[in-house]
Amino acid sequence: MLSRMGFFTLRRSLKLLLSFPQEQKDPERFYTDLARDTRRMLEELLGPISGKRILDVGGGPGYFREAFADCTYISLELDGGDVRGDAQALPFADGAFDVVFSSNVAEHVPHPWVMGDEMLRVGGDVVLSYTIWLGPFGGHETGLWQHYLGGEFARDRYTKKHGHPPKNSFGTTMFAVSCAEGLRWADRAIPDSEKLAFPRYHPRWAWWMVKVPGLRELLVSNLVIVRRAA
Structure with missing residues (x-):
């Protein structure tokens, strides 16, 4: 499945780690860089995607569009995007897309594995990436330890510190999603021959962390689950 093992390097991991503080200060720069990295990651996992039908579940305000300019790219959002819709009930026919991906959305929906099932339904290849609650970035902008x-x-x-509530409000627009939950869903929903799970921001040699209960909740940070359609 992985054609260029050199993509998942320590250098890339450090670059991504150092970029995280920019999310609040300069979101356009942060998400544009993340979109480019996402495009490269998808091609590492799935092969060339130029010209393919791509669905971005929870694509946000459009920062990912440029990275997929050579594809038929559709962004779905609850309150915007190319198509307005609920990620837990995607308004598309079975198998409508060659590739369906979601970047850091599962932790923002009440039923993330319903969303995952929907992604599998409408897509061929599927890549679902989300933030682990017990990792250092699980609280998003509310802090690294709080x-x-x-x-x-x-x-x-x-809210008390800034005088307004956070963009991601726990229990409403942000939920505690574990690494173990995602792995259990993948075991149920995806055949072993089509499945891969790994920590998104880690170098290749650190992927073993996904296999260690407890440790993975603290150190994986962001889990990627892949269905490479046969």
Whole structure:
């Protein structure tokens, strides 16, 4: 499945790690760079995707569009995008897309594995990537440690400090999703011959962390689940 093992390097991991503080300061720059990395990751996992029908589930305000300019790219959002719709009930026919991917959306929907099933239904190849709650970035903008004391605590502390609630409000637009949950869903929904799971922001030699219960919840940070259609 992986054609260029050199893509998942320590250098790439450090570059991504150093870019995270820019999300709030310069979101256009942050998400444009992340979109380019996502495009390269998809081609590493799936092969060339130029000209293919691509569905981006939760594509946001359009930062990913340029990275997929040579594809038939459709972005779905609850309140925007090319198509307005619920990720848990995708308004598309079975097998409508060659590739369906989602970048950091599963932790923002109440039923992420319903979303996952829908992605499998409408897509051929599927790549679902999401933030692990117990990882350092699980609280998103509410802090690197505050969410370990509870999502409500992190939300309320942010509101008190900044004078307004966070964009990602625990229990409403952000939920505690574990690594183990995603792996259990993948085991149920995807045949072993078509499945791959790994930590998105880690170098290739650190992928073993996904296999260690407990440790994976703290250190995987972002889990990628791949269905490479036969």
